[in-house]
Amino acid sequence: MAMDESVRKAVLGAVPSLRAFAISLCGNVDRADDLVQETLLRALANIDSFQPGTNMSAWLFTILRNHFRSEYRKRRREVEDSEGHYAETLKTQPEQHGQVELREFREALAHLPADQREALILVGASGFSYEETAHICGCAVGTIKSRVNRARTRLAELLSINGADEFGPDEQTRAVLARGGE
Amino acid sequence: METAATRQKKDHTKPAKLGREVQARLGQQLRAMYDDVVSQGVPDRFAELLNRMDGNGNKDKR
Numbered sequence: 606m607a608m609d610e611s612v613r614k615a616v617l618g619a620v621p622s623l624r625a626f627a628i629s630l631c632g633n634v635d636r637a638d639d640l641v642q643e644t645l646l647r648a649l650a651n652i653d654s655f656q657p658g659t660n661m662s663a664w665l666f667t668i669l670r671n672h673f674r675s676e677y678r679k680r681r682r683e684v685e686d687s688e689g690h691y692a693e694t695l696k697t698q699p700e701q702h703g704q705v706e707l708r709e710f711r712e713a714l715a716h717l718p719a720d721q722r723e724a725l726i727l728v729g730a731s732g733f734s735y736e737e738t739a740h741i742c743g744c745a746v747g748t749i750k751s752r753v754n755r756a757r758t759r760l761a762e763l764l765s766i767n768g769a770d771e772f773g774p775d776e777q778t779r780a781v782l783a784r785g786g787e
Numbered sequence: 788m789e790t791a792a793t794r795q796k797k798d799h800t801k802p803a804k805l806g807r808e809v810q811a812r813l814g815q816q817l818r819a820m821y822d823d824v825v826s827q828g829v830p831d832r833f834a835e836l837l838n839r840m841d842g843n844g845n846k847d848k849r
Binding site: 608613616617620621622624625626628629638641642645646649706707710711714725726729730731757758760761764766 | 805809812813814816817818819821823824826827828830832833834836837
């Protein structure tokens with residue numbers, strides 16, 4: 606069957622975010638793109654099981670996440686060099702403002718357990734609700750909340766921003782400005 | 788009694804609560820990292836893949 610144009614657009618529209626999610630799961634752009642490709646092929650082969658009117662993005666994320674879990678985690682031990690590889694793959698991207706800070710952040714993120722990392726990304730960056738994230742990950746909403754909390758705490762530790770002192774007067778000034786400034 | 792109740796409390800002990808500033812900063816970095824990729828748009832290989840599937844849909848299903 607030919608694909609409905611609106612379905613094709615919805616799938617295409619979800620690709621940038623799917624890639625961002627995949628890269629955060631794999632820590633490697635090439636493997637992430639393969640993961641996205643396999644996800645799209647699976648999705649298209651099973652497009653009939655997609656219910657029109659429901660969230661296409663959440664559906665695709667679920668397929669990607671499950672595929673990653675079943676296939677890629679097996680291989681992960683073979684390529685267990687997350688940090689080095691993060692740095693390498695990032696070098697292929699153009700240098701941008703704040704790139705160093707981003708690289709440190711990615712490295713810290715790579716240290717989180719996979720469960721916590723995916724929950725944090727889905728809620729904090731992909732823009733899914735706790736309920737949607739619980740559905741994508743196949744677990745309870747409370748579990749997602751707890752994973753997100755632990756992920757944040759661990760990240761703050763790894764990045765040494767676990768105390769308000771770390772911010773210094775600049776940050777305090779900014780906070781005051783944020784409250785009062787319009 | 789410091790059995791079930793205590794144990795349960797321990798299990799549910801939350802990590803020290805992060806300040807709003809810390810949470811905001813983490814959220815900002817997380818989105819910056821993510822949006823860095825999102826802003827790259829749709830690589831050609833995926834656009835081509837979808838176009839191909841679209842065009843060959845009938846043939847493949849036969």
